[in-house]
Amino acid sequence: MSDRPSRRDFLSKLGVTTAAAVGGSLAGVGLAGVARAEDKPKGTIPDKPFKIGHMTFFTGAGAVLGEPMYKGNLLAADEINATGGLLGKRKIEILKADEAAGTDANTKEMRRLKLSEKIDMFMGITSSGNTPALGPVAEELKLLTIFVDGCTDFLFDKAVPNPRYIFRITNIQSADGATCAVGVALTWPSIKTVAHIHPDYSYGRNCFDHFSIVTKKLLPKASNVSEAWPKLFSTDFTPHITKTLAAKPDLLVTSLWGGDYVAFYKQALQHGLFTKMKVATTLALGAAPQSIGKDHPEGVLSGVHSNYHFSYPAGNRWPLNKTFVEKYHAKFNEYPNFQAEGAYTATYALKTALEKANKLMGGWPDDDAIISQLEGMMIPGPGGYVYIRPDNHQGYKDAITGFSKNVPEYPFPILDPERIITIPIRNITSPPGWPKGDPTSTYTWIDQTWPTVKTT
Amino acid sequence: MDILVIHLFNALLYTSVLFLIAGGLSLIYGVMRIVNLAHGNLFAIGAFVTASAVGQWFAGSTSAWLFLLLPAGAVAAALLGAVLEPTLLRPFYRRPEEYQLLVTYGILMILEDLIRFIWGPYPVTATSLFEKMGSMTVGEWIYPRYNLLVIAIGGVAAVGLWAFIYKTRFGVLLRATSQDMRRASALGVNVNYVYVLAFTIGCFMAGLGGAIVVPSQSAVLGMGVDALVLSFIVVVVGGLGSLDGAMVGALIVGVLRETAVSVFPELELAVLYLIAAIVLLVRPAGLFGKAT
Numbered sequence: 001m002s003d004r005p006s007r008r009d010f011l012s013k014l015g016v017t018t019a020a021a022v023g024g025s026l027a028g029v030g031l032a033g034v035a036r037a038e039d040k041p042k043g044t045i046p047d048k049p050f051k052i053g054h055m056t057f058f059t060g061a062g063a064v065l066g067e068p069m070y071k072g073n074l075l076a077a078d079e080i081n082a083t084g085g086l087l088g089k090r091k092i093e094i095l096k097a098d099e100a101a102g103t104d105a106n107t108k109e110m111r112r113l114k115l116s117e118k119i120d121m122f123m124g125i126t127s128s129g130n131t132p133a134l135g136p137v138a139e140e141l142k143l144l145t146i147f148v149d150g151c152t153d154f155l156f157d158k159a160v161p162n163p164r165y166i167f168r169i170t171n172i173q174s175a176d177g178a179t180c181a182v183g184v185a186l187t188w189p190s191i192k193t194v195a196h197i198h199p200d201y202s203y204g205r206n207c208f209d210h211f212s213i214v215t216k217k218l219l220p221k222a223s224n225v226s227e228a229w230p231k232l233f234s235t236d237f238t239p240h241i242t243k244t245l246a247a248k249p250d251l252l253v254t255s256l257w258g259g260d261y262v263a264f265y266k267q268a269l270q271h272g273l274f275t276k277m278k279v280a281t282t283l284a285l286g287a288a289p290q291s292i293g294k295d296h297p298e299g300v301l302s303g304v305h306s307n308y309h310f311s312y313p314a315g316n317r318w319p320l321n322k323t324f325v326e327k328y329h330a331k332f333n334e335y336p337n338f339q340a341e342g343a344y345t346a347t348y349a350l351k352t353a354l355e356k357a358n359k360l361m362g363g364w365p366d367d368d369a370i371i372s373q374l375e376g377m378m379i380p381g382p383g384g385y386v387y388i389r390p391d392n393h394q395g396y397k398d399a400i401t402g403f404s405k406n407v408p409e410y411p412f413p414i415l416d417p418e419r420i421i422t423i424p425i426r427n428i429t430s431p432p433g434w435p436k437g438d439p440t441s442t443y444t445w446i447d448q449t450w451p452t453v454k455t456t
Numbered sequence: 457m458d459i460l461v462i463h464l465f466n467a468l469l470y471t472s473v474l475f476l477i478a479g480g481l482s483l484i485y486g487v488m489r490i491v492n493l494a495h496g497n498l499f500a501i502g503a504f505v506t507a508s509a510v511g512q513w514f515a516g517s518t519s520a521w522l523f524l525l526l527p528a529g530a531v532a533a534a535l536l537g538a539v540l541e542p543t544l545l546r547p548f549y550r551r552p553e554e555y556q557l558l559v560t561y562g563i564l565m566i567l568e569d570l571i572r573f574i575w576g577p578y579p580v581t582a583t584s585l586f587e588k589m590g591s592m593t594v595g596e597w598i599y600p601r602y603n604l605l606v607i608a609i610g611g612v613a614a615v616g617l618w619a620f621i622y623k624t625r626f627g628v629l630l631r632a633t634s635q636d637m638r639r640a641s642a643l644g645v646n647v648n649y650v651y652v653l654a655f656t657i658g659c660f661m662a663g664l665g666g667a668i669v670v671p672s673q674s675a676v677l678g679m680g681v682d683a684l685v686l687s688f689i690v691v692v693v694g695g696l697g698s699l700d701g702a703m704v705g706a707l708i709v710g711v712l713r714e715t716a717v718s719v720f721p722e723l724e725l726a727v728l729y730l731i732a733a734i735v736l737l738v739r740p741a742g743l744f745g746k747a748t
Contacts, residue, residue: 059568061678063577200725227721233682235673236473238466238603239717245597246459246718259579259676266583267672270591270600288578295587 007218007453011186015424018186041355043362045089052077052347053113055097055106055134056124056148056339061233062100064258064288065126065339069148070096071332072343073123079327080347086354087364092347095119099126103133110134114141121145123346126339128152128173128202132159138166144367146349146374148342151305152202153440156392161436165367167374167388169349169395170342171306171425173203174442176282177210178428179306179399180253183421184280185218187301188251191278195226195249197240197264199256204229207255207282209439210446214428217450225249230256235263241271249277255303257283262291269295285309285404289335289412296413298405304415306399307338308383311414324382338383345381349388352379391432396425458595463714469603471710472610476665477683478690479617479702480658486697487634487654490545491553493560496684497567498659501536502529502666503675504575510671511582519588526585526667533663534656541655546648564680572677579674586671606668613664614703617657621699630654634697692732695745704743 005013054073057066077092085091095117097109113119122138122145125131131150138145139160147155147168160166184191194215198204208227215222226247228240237256241264244252252273256264261284268274274297282303285292289310310325324344328336336344353373357365365373375390386397400422402415430437430445437444481495506529510522517525544563548555589601621627632640633650641647665683666675686709694705709728716727723730735742 058577059572059677060681061676063572063677064579067577228717229721229724230717231682231725233676233678235669235676235679236470238469239463239714242459242462242466243718243721259674262579262581263673263676266581266586266674267600270586270598270602270672272591272598291578291581293581293583295583 004451004454007185007189007455010218010451010453011182014182014427016182016186017422018419041087041089041358043358043364045087045358045364047085047089049093050086050090050121051093051095051117051119053095053097053110053117053119053122054124054343055099055109055113055122057100057126058096058098060100061259062126064291065149065337066099066124068288068334068337069124069126069339069343070094071328072148072336072340073347075328075331075340076344076347076351078331080351086351087358090364097124099124099130103130106130107133107137110137110143111141114143119143121350123343124148125150128154128206131155131168135160135163135166139164141165142367144370146346148346149339152206153442154202156394157436157441161392163393164371167349167393167395169346169386169388170338171397171399172394172429172442173206174210174440175306175399175425175428176203176255176303177207177212178214178442178446179401179421179423180207180280180282180301180303181211181214181218182423182428183301183401184251184253184278185215186421188278189219191219191250192222193225193247193249193251194222195228195244195247195252195277196224197228197230197237197244197252197254197256199232199260200229201232204232204255206440207253209443211253211282213443213446214450217446217452220452221455222251230260233260235259237264237267238271240264241268241273245271245273245276251278251280253280253282254284255282258287259291261287262293265292265296269297274300282306285413285415286338289337289414292404292412294406294412296404298403298413298416300404301401302404302413302415303401305338306401307397308341309400309402309415310335310337310341310382311410311417312400312402312420313384314417318382318384320380321382336382341382345379345383345386348381349374349377349379349386353377389432396429398425399423399428458597461594462597462599463718465599465603465607467707467710467714468607468610469710470713471706472607473665473669474686474690474706474709475610475703476613476661476668478687478694478706479614479699480661480665481687482691482694482697482699482702483617483661484655484658485691486699487630488651489553490556490560491696492655492658493557493684494540494563494567495560495658495662495687496682497564497571497680498533498537498662499666499683500571500675500680501567502533502663503670503679504571504580504666505529505532505663506667507580507582507670507675508575509582510585511580515582515584519585522585522588526671527664529667529670530660530664533666534660537659538652538656540659541652542648545655546651564684568677568680571680575675577677579676580670581674582670583672583674600672602672606672609664609668613661617661617699620657626653686728689728689732692742693735695742697746698742698744701742701744 405416694701
């Protein structure tokens, strides 16, 4: 086919940029953090506390993601409470619930929080196994909910295709595999053989699917030569490393994260894996940035769940990030991950919706008014602008990934500030109006609308 | 050919750790008839204590000191066991088994929270030993030397335990108590002493398993429950209460997992449960277990 675009042309059409991109004008971004003095709420605001039920992993291996999520929510709540509370009156009170109790127990706990504790809002959730179970319950309870993660496409593709009360703030899961594949096509276009190591659960499967469909389009000559599916939360990867080395691939793709990834890279180092192939990851620097050591090789395509790494945007280029990271570090003595950023932004999305609704109607807005303001909202968070699509209530922000690099300022690797890859999110996720697809709408959208690029 | 050697190392590595965990579980059941559900988190305690000792408290010490510190987690788990048995388990021996299950499960949960309380939610690593030992070459393969140390420790532990049980006077008391607690007691065996020692040794083994995986893996929340499930598969295959069974069960699970990962990657998880199901169907007491 002579009308097929070249890879370079198509990537530039996708709007992929590798230089550290400038985030846009700074005017009017004082939304998070600083309340503007002239914004006096209209009407009478009750002063009883605003109760948020925050469910995330506080125990088990998932706590590596859950704990920062809660801390992000807590930091935002403390900031808002310091200014008097929501609409200057209602202090935020967070009720914790442990997501590790299991899906059935979680749905019961959500009901209990709403019916007995009378929470005003539900927030949190890490696991993709839990949002599709909790989403329908929240709808049934008419419980205003912002899921922070649990980012499976399945939630709004199938489980709750027409959401009313539930929203979700971090990027949709398919963006992870797609971002990783775009990063690979951009960086190592000559790879021919690919090996995979993914945790055997929905996230790993989703990453594999979307990495594969994007590489089919952008690297049509590449083929899979090895697959390994270790159990989630395992720490012995010697057999998987042996299998990968035996296949002699050009590239290893892995969506291991948290303690799993730490154990994996330490073992891979001693097997000489990083010297024998390129390595691309979806979540390596995403879970707990400070738990990766300086021994981690540089130049690994290091995913951050396609959402956020605290080192970007750097310096004072995006003041919201600078202040967020400083405050978070001062309060918790660690660096925020994408969950912390998501929960922080979600809390401010609520605050913004309340203020807008109050301006229109006065008094304390009811849930319908809050929902109407959240739908279609675009707000700046520490990681950049987040747009909440009105049709599926999913938050979208431009995807990022980058390359691990050691710098003197931090005792762990960060994303190489010179080589950040950003992708406009609309170009790698299925748009409004696209029919629901299988395995995901984004998968069928890429499959049916992206060209297969010319190879030379 | 070289790759077969690597596969064998990998399988034995997994077997060693599994044997330490499942062997302790089996020993405790064999002597005391207690299914110790807290066992998984004694493994985790071993891992976290060693991770702190080697990776934080004495991180600057020489390699020789770090090697000596490696069993710190095993000692911690053993001490914990020596306290738990007389205080929390002993009052329930005369009650039905359900009570013991509830109590040990409760201890499992409490230890999980205790670990989180002390060490926080993030993985704790202590990889200096793993790195210092470096790698060796097997043909064109690079392989970490530390893994061979783990295999050796597993082997030495197995032989040592066997010698202890079959070649020492205390081993005779242990076996006598295991066969008939009342008669042993009537003949003057101090059953309380035998119990606390058996429980402590079982916990020591679990703790040692946790301690030796830390340098090459890491200590993470939830690792105890995982280890518990795996050791149940081992004892279901090998037979609960039998050390030989724990050894053979661990070997079967180790080899099967290695084979599954390299040949049928999709079956990695399922194959362990499949083998347990098959053994339960064919020999419900396990390969080395005695039907009661």
